[in-house]
Amino acid sequence: MRPNNRLSIIFFVVLTLALTATIAGAQDPLPSWNDTSSKKAITAFVNKVTKEGSPDFVPIAERIATFDNDGTLWAEQPMYFQLIFALDRVKALASNHPEWKEIEPFASLLKGDIKGVLAGGEKSIAEIMMVTHAGMTSEEFEQIVTDWVGTARHPKTKKLYTEMVYQPMLELLAYLRAKGFKTFIVSGGGVEFMRPWAEKVYGIPPEQVIGSSIKTKFDLRDGKPVLVRLPEINFVDDGPGKPVGIQMQIGRRPIASFGNSDGDLQMLQWTNTGSGPRFGLLVHHTDAEREWVYDRKSPIGKLDKALDQAQAKGWTVVDMKRDWKLIYPFKKR
Amino acid sequence: MRPNNRLSIIFFVVLTLALTATIAGAQDPLPSWNDTSSKKAITAFVNKVTKEGSPDFVPIAERIATFDNDGTLWAEQPMYFQLIFALDRVKALASNHPEWKEIEPFASLLKGDIKGVLAGGEKSIAEIMMVTHAGMTSEEFEQIVTDWVGTARHPKTKKLYTEMVYQPMLELLAYLRAKGFKTFIVSGGGVEFMRPWAEKVYGIPPEQVIGSSIKTKFDLRDGKPVLVRLPEINFVDDGPGKPVGIQMQIGRRPIASFGNSDGDLQMLQWTNTGSGPRFGLLVHHTDAEREWVYDRKSPIGKLDKALDQAQAKGWTVVDMKRDWKLIYPFKKR
Numbered sequence: 001m002r003p004n005n006r007l008s009i010i011f012f013v014v015l016t017l018a019l020t021a022t023i024a025g026a027q028d029p030l031p032s033w034n035d036t037s038s039k040k041a042i043t044a045f046v047n048k049v050t051k052e053g054s055p056d057f058v059p060i061a062e063r064i065a066t067f068d069n070d071g072t073l074w075a076e077q078p079m080y081f082q083l084i085f086a087l088d089r090v091k092a093l094a095s096n097h098p099e100w101k102e103i104e105p106f107a108s109l110l111k112g113d114i115k116g117v118l119a120g121g122e123k124s125i126a127e128i129m130m131v132t133h134a135g136m137t138s139e140e141f142e143q144i145v146t147d148w149v150g151t152a153r154h155p156k157t158k159k160l161y162t163e164m165v166y167q168p169m170l171e172l173l174a175y176l177r178a179k180g181f182k183t184f185i186v187s188g189g190g191v192e193f194m195r196p197w198a199e200k201v202y203g204i205p206p207e208q209v210i211g212s213s214i215k216t217k218f219d220l221r222d223g224k225p226v227l228v229r230l231p232e233i234n235f236v237d238d239g240p241g242k243p244v245g246i247q248m249q250i251g252r253r254p255i256a257s258f259g260n261s262d263g264d265l266q267m268l269q270w271t272n273t274g275s276g277p278r279f280g281l282l283v284h285h286t287d288a289e290r291e292w293v294y295d296r297k298s299p300i301g302k303l304d305k306a307l308d309q310a311q312a313k314g315w316t317v318v319d320m321k322r323d324w325k326l327i328y329p330f331k332k333r
Numbered sequence: 334m335r336p337n338n339r340l341s342i343i344f345f346v347v348l349t350l351a352l353t354a355t356i357a358g359a360q361d362p363l364p365s366w367n368d369t370s371s372k373k374a375i376t377a378f379v380n381k382v383t384k385e386g387s388p389d390f391v392p393i394a395e396r397i398a399t400f401d402n403d404g405t406l407w408a409e410q411p412m413y414f415q416l417i418f419a420l421d422r423v424k425a426l427a428s429n430h431p432e433w434k435e436i437e438p439f440a441s442l443l444k445g446d447i448k449g450v451l452a453g454g455e456k457s458i459a460e461i462m463m464v465t466h467a468g469m470t471s472e473e474f475e476q477i478v479t480d481w482v483g484t485a486r487h488p489k490t491k492k493l494y495t496e497m498v499y500q501p502m503l504e505l506l507a508y509l510r511a512k513g514f515k516t517f518i519v520s521g522g523g524v525e526f527m528r529p530w531a532e533k534v535y536g537i538p539p540e541q542v543i544g545s546s547i548k549t550k551f552d553l554r555d556g557k558p559v560l561v562r563l564p565e566i567n568f569v570d571d572g573p574g575k576p577v578g579i580q581m582q583i584g585r586r587p588i589a590s591f592g593n594s595d596g597d598l599q600m601l602q603w604t605n606t607g608s609g610p611r612f613g614l615l616v617h618h619t620d621a622e623r624e625w626v627y628d629r630k631s632p633i634g635k636l637d638k639a640l641d642q643a644q645a646k647g648w649t650v651v652d653m654k655r656d657w658k659l660i661y662p663f664k665k666r
Contacts (some may be wrong), residue, residue: 061538138580182540195584205394206584207515207540216580218573218599225602227580234581240551247471247549247560248567249582251528251539266551269558 029175032168032326045279056277060180068259069187071301074165089132134231188238243270265306280315287321362508365501365659374649378612389610393513401592402520404634407498410625422465467564521571576603598639613648620654
């Protein structure tokens, strides 16, 4: 064979492989999902509601899908990332608050004694949340979150927190949007903590993020309008709060909901008892090697009642170890 | 001329006229606006922010426009339509509440003495709102509103309330959306009162309606999830509440806001003090013949401080009589 011919053949083979890969990619919108029952349940539901003329067809305006965030779209161990943010902020602010060395939970925190902090229970957590999340304007807080998210690293993976999102769920979000769904986050986390990066990371704009919030107040500072964040709870978007948050902000019942813990139970119940085709999915954390294993007894992301309900109601339960080829995008080759 | 030729010429003329009308229509997205300064200000702003490469270009994701409802998108005289709805509901419910004949403000209302009702001030209005807006599920309330809106008639025009929307504002909404804007309602009115018809009437989906709300509670009735409306104020989306509502639900500052009263002042301030190009507009009710005339002294839709601010800040003030060719769609020929 003449060298030119050989080159041609190599070129042809490479081109064919590239094209095949492209076509395979186009055919499979969920390449990081193994071909197990979870993936099949997702695509069967989407095909059914998007097929014109089908009895299960759902008009585009009603294709509302809601996603929990912590443990569903990104990781949540060893503790909620927003709590790590709050602890980091206390350390950053400590030099302005010499009194914190003497009072709990700040004294323990500044000594690095997280167990001592958690010993104070919800009251301690609430105090830490308020001093770190209130007192500034909404725009100042946005900048603080943006700076932290751009630099802080996870203690185990040493990755940025926004890198610890689940690749299969990113694909699922994109797939649903390509099929005419409007994707929303409905999280117990703070709405203003998620909005600064949710659009870039998940493709979800601020107006489609629902979360817990503190009260804010319109004020004029030197004649310039500002929104000041007050140290007072406005809304807790967790458990029975999730359907309430959905109604307040969307005003329409979702046809598909995605969660991972008992905090998502009522959202899945609300979604799955509407008329017409409905879809519920829980991410079950079963992969000790690539992520974490936890469910019924975990203090973070406890999945107990919702797991029983899923089995009783036929909701899809993702077995992370079995169903996901890849967990994090940074593990991609 | 042979008859056939004459026919051809007539046909040609008709076709030309039809085409010209179509082209003119395509060229003017705001046909119910006279060619006065208000219309010019609107189109100049839209052209500026949508022209790629222009220093004032705004990406589509940031093209957020917020609209007040009462007095801005639909009429609000002789009183807010939602208040008329509440009064109608009291009458409809009276047979289940014989005690109302003895207690104010219900006794006055049932006698048709609206002045007597209003004499009780905000407390009376709040009582009427609570008995008519709370105690049912969100889905039951949606049905009640839908039924009322489909049948109740305005005392003066005898039209359905949803027919008393402003044709020039419908055109403005459609024009902005065609230019990549996302249009939101931000109203002091009840969010669940507007959502059942806003999509059909304004093309604004429920998730883009922001308004005042009462608290709701997730509950299970015979194992079926419901959201129950409680007789307790959750949020008042008026005056300084409007920027707060915008931040809570949109999480992004609008680049254009449209209102008609002092209740819209802070929304216009918030919109117009962001960086980059901004647009503020107030509808001034100046047409006694085709609509109503009111501003600084009106108990409904009072426009006083905001009018002064508009003049000081260069916001556009629509003179309804001068600027609008047509008020209501039903007056169209």
